[in-house]
Amino acid sequence: MIELWRGGILESVHSGHAVICDDRGEIVEAWGDPDAVIFPRSSCKMIQALPLIESGAADAAGLDERRLALACASHNGAAIHTEPVARWLADLNLGDADLRCGPQMPDDLPARRELICSDNAPCQLHNNCSGKHAGFLTLTRHLNAGPEYVELDHPVQQAVRAAFEDVTALGSPGHGIDGCSAPNFATTVHGLARAMAFFAVADPEGPRRERAAARLTRAMTAFPELVAGEGRACTALMRATGGKVAVKTGAEAVFVAILPSLRRGVAVKIADGATRASEAAITALLMRSSVLDPGDPVVERYLTGPILSRRGFVAGEMKLASGFAA
């Protein structure tokens, strides 16, 4: 799908799978194998947040759109992410110790600098998934369930699995443990694209699950900086598409897009797990879908390069492989 060229010679190449689904969940276009089984990883956080809203837990806790965006986020651990998650937990009379995502050094440079230069270790709030876990804790509290909310048989994860299998329209062939220790349910690339199409066509006045999906999509596009952070592809691509599209990355090179204006869902998985390639592929597919201006700076940044030497000389470029999103 994506090629890296240097000195006119192909240096590295990334292959993978991509599916675009219509409003009925049917394949409009596909590359690679639509039935390839993948872990969505963090690209399915908006699916994992459906039970939070459907259960009434979000409204009972008075979660605003910012907190719903954070529930779908893989954030940089910047102050704009960790402080609101800390306040959210405090409103539940909970704290960092109630999280089960584990600590993570933040990608946000000021936050990282503050920790390193003060000899402090990162806490669980810095974990890129802390908003998702705050959502899990909100649902746990609402269900009066036990504190080990990442266990597979916990009511929160059982509700997540039911919602996941419903919107992917596929029984999950299995699950793995994600980096944040929560279960991550496997599906196919088609199943994931179908789920994104469900979000794309969800009626804000429709059935409960559709209303929840529409609220999450709106929250993501309203607060792109909360879904990832400065310098991150999700934030940059949602800004560049002016709120017309919700996109979400996942570890090991998964990327999804929700296109309400086109009533379509997109899912990408790069076989080798390279994020640079999933970012390039989703950028190409957004351009191809005419929701991203080819002249936008994000296109050079994530799709074409140039690749520069450390003195700023042009050393190479990225290209779409022939036959992909051309």
Added chain:
Amino acid sequence: MIELWRGGILESVHSGHAVICDDRGEIVEAWGDPDAVIFPRSSCKMIQALPLIESGAADAAGLDERRLALACASHNGAAIHTEPVARWLADLNLGDADLRCGPQMPDDLPARRELICSDNAPCQLHNNCSGKHAGFLTLTRHLNAGPEYVELDHPVQQAVRAAFEDVTALGSPGHGIDGCSAPNFATTVHGLARAMAFFAVADPEGPRRERAAARLTRAMTAFPELVAGEGRACTALMRATGGKVAVKTGAEAVFVAILPSLRRGVAVKIADGATRASEAAITALLMRSSVLDPGDPVVERYLTGPILSRRGFVAGEMKLASGFAA
């Protein structure tokens, strides 16, 4: 070649090319396409250092084995790397401004912390290639050549190209600009493995080029911490093989090994450019060649995993694809 598994499901996979050459440069074993054209990137620094010794420049400048190891290094920018390179340049009455590699934030955590917390920017000495460039400057001085030693037509780069094409036994099909702005000459995976076999069998008392190659191999294995640094695969694998093997990584997932005891050379290129896979592949090939103990901790670290969640739970593992190095 390398697979990543999570929850019993294949999550990501890396394919590539590998060649093991004997003392005549013939292929003993190969996987993928031995004739695939690649950029060796930093894996050929010991080839780029041959003219430094052959010309007499190294001895004229009184370079010891430590400086020869640094000339072959992709180092972490730790004090053990930057301070000796600074002294080396000072001995030439040169300094950081004479380098052409560009600045790079060091991977070494203490060095990085010192720069970040003192609000200082990295300098060119921190560039992982600064030792190679100090070698280029030493040869430039010896040849009374001009200061722009990374230009393709500069005597230093012309000497590098001649040595490169001789030891790979192949005319280079082209060149690219490396991250450090120096030319990087393309070859095939077989050509690179053949060059490593040349180093493996080089006679310390033999012809000039062989003597130079033998000195560089000895310098690398004598000072593994100078060739990369703490926590790095090159250093860990050379320590684990007890000086029996010299190994070197290159950007975009190239890895080479020089095995004097077996009179063999090895070259690996992962097609997608993933370093985690080139590290796993070279580790597997060293084990297969019986120069690395399967029980050594580096095997778990670079080849098998486990892959852990941020709370330390086992989430997955790495495996050799069937048919590779089995």
